[in-house]
Amino acid sequence: MEFLDNLVLPQSAHHMVLLKYLLVLTYIILIPYLSILFSSLVLSIYFEKKAGVDFKNYLFSKELIDQITFNKSVSFALGVVPLLSSAFCYAQLLHLTGLNVPEYILISALFLIVSLILIYTYKYTFHLKDIFTFASEKAGSTIPEDLKSYQSKTTHLHKRSGLYGLVFLVITIYLFIASIQLAADSGNWSANNNLIGLIFSLKAFIYFLQFLVASFAFTSAIILYKYFRIDSHNSKDNEYLSFVKSIALRVGTVSTIILPLLIILNVMVKPLESFSYDVFGYALLSLIVVLCIVILFYVMLKESSAKFASLLVYLFVVLFAFIIIKDQYAFDTSTKKQFAMLAANYENYQKKVKEEFGLVTEVINGADIYNGKCIACHQFDRKVVGPPYKEVLPKYEGNKEKLIQFVLNPVKVNPEYPPMPNQGLKPKEAEAVVEYLLTTYQK
Ligand code: HEC
Structure with a gap:
């Protein structure tokens, strides 16, 4: 039936x-x-x-x-x-x-x-x-x-x-x-x-x-x-x-x-x-x-x-x-x-319906990603596992793209630190967290 x-x-x-x-x-x-x-x-x-x-x-x-x-x-x-x-x-x-x-x-x-x-x-x-x-x-x-x-x-x-x-x-x-x-x-x-x-x-x-x-x-x-x-x-x-x-x-x-x-x-x-x-x-x-x-x-x-x-x-x-x-x-x-x-x-099913009607409003929040993923190794003003953002971010100022590229695909930079493991972010997420880092660091 x-x-x-x-x-x-x-x-x-x-x-x-x-x-x-x-x-x-x-x-x-x-x-x-x-x-x-x-x-x-x-x-x-x-x-x-x-x-x-x-x-x-x-x-x-x-x-x-x-x-x-x-x-x-x-x-x-x-x-x-x-x-x-x-x-x-x-x-x-x-x-x-x-x-x-x-x-x-x-x-x-x-x-x-x-x-x-x-x-x-x-x-x-x-x-x-x-x-x-x-x-x-x-x-x-x-x-x-x-x-x-x-x-x-x-x-x-x-x-x-x-x-x-x-x-x-x-x-x-x-x-x-x-x-x-x-x-x-x-x-x-x-x-x-x-x-x-x-x-x-x-x-x-x-x-x-x-x-x-x-x-x-x-x-x-x-x-x-x-x-x-x-x-x-x-x-x-x-x-x-x-x-x-x-x-x-x-x-x-x-x-x-x-x-x-x-x-x-x-x-x-x-x-x-x-x-x-x-x-x-x-x-x-x-x-x-x-x-x-x-x-x-x-x-x-x-x-x-x-x-x-x-x-x-x-x-x-x-x-x-x-x-x-x-x-x-x-x-x-x-x-x-x-x-x-x-x-x-x-x-x-719900996701499919939403996509069908262009209703996907996935909110990607930079602060959340930072707090969820980066904070374990990074502080703004203090060295943890990775370098303090205060020290490394100035060189990226006005070059957002490059920083996004780094976050998406970290390369070896400073011999004093171990290499940063890839965080497996999606491009949109990387962009959001970079945006968040750059604006927060400037304050
Ligand atoms: C497991 C620890 C760890 C996590 C988690 C981590 N990092 Fe890193 N990060 C490092 C280390 C170690 C370095 C230093 C790498 C080097 O100098 O080669 C680094 C370096 C950096 C740098 C400086 C790059 C440069 O050009 O000097 C930036 C920016 C950065 N991380 C951003 C992030 C962001 C954003 C996140 C979260 C999405 C994140 N990191 C998560 C360990 C981590």
Whole structure:
């Protein structure tokens, strides 16, 4: 995908730092969103399958899917846009590495779009199915044949769209996760820069597991928050509410108990060149937050209450932020060389642009050259290694050219002194320093 490369602008070191901040922000939106989308869909499909005669399962399944499909533009803004913008950030940051990460992320954005279309189909057919059921209950045995066939087609489409939506979503998430893992693994850039290497990477797999488990935990907290926050005027009957509570509490507790293990595993498989104190620090912080979450879930499970639900949601956002910042530090450390190269590239580019527009205003300062190069051996009124300027400059007065020639190409003059080593100045610099010497000496 050449076109991504064409969009790349040379970045200065400062811009690259900004791009990295942008990535962190993008992920703090994207990852929680993807995780709610994923587990709500999985749970919805699961509970619909289990529904049978139990209306509670059916209702819960429908509410789960409604909770993530309330608004199409929100899905676009929280899912597709962040994915696209992270592809462009990586295109800038990984420029000239030949790494396909930006392309893979773009592909995952396409998969997400397909998946969202399917998920919305799943939701609409859910409601449509209800209408058909309602109609056929009303009509009894007099229901027309074609209505019956519509009904079975809708049910079929509903099941298919849910399942394929989930498949596409899993591909989206895995591709995205594997790509960001590859970006942070500079030691394996050349080896794993293909689809096979990308998919069958242990790091990607473990990160994916961590994502799955965290997403179930987070979604449980969101469900608890949604149904049981103090100001929620939920008119549902108590039996249904306690059914929802017990599911959310169980799923939440079990998944948060597994989570620390996966966070530790994830740090253990991180490439060596990405380690730093920051990575460890943030890994530790995220473990502490998970521990708090486990305790809160456990207490709520024991008391069968949802009293910490909003605190939990808040803690999860902090947890996601810590994990994302940790990964970003790992990416940063492992790609130091790449960034130094890009920064140098940028300086060259800037120089070229300036030259092109005749903007080179290289200021050559005689005094600076004297202080930087000559002062080690020369003073105006005192002998150091070389003769004092006071003694040697008079003969050059009115003959600037000759002095410039000497400075550019020193020749043996006075047998009492060793020869002066060539200072390797450019003609312009020699002229400036000579100018400075002659005017200063005259004062
Ligand atoms: C490493 C020491 C050293 C440095 C650095 C050095 N010089 Fe010299 N310079 C000498 C010595 C030694 C002589 C005497 C050479 C001789 O007489 O053959 C000399 C001689 C000179 C003379 C007198 C030449 C003459 O005709 O008698 C000038 C003028 C001079 N240096 C200018 C400079 C300037 C300008 C710089 C800085 C860009 C500089 N030097 C840096 C050692 C140095």
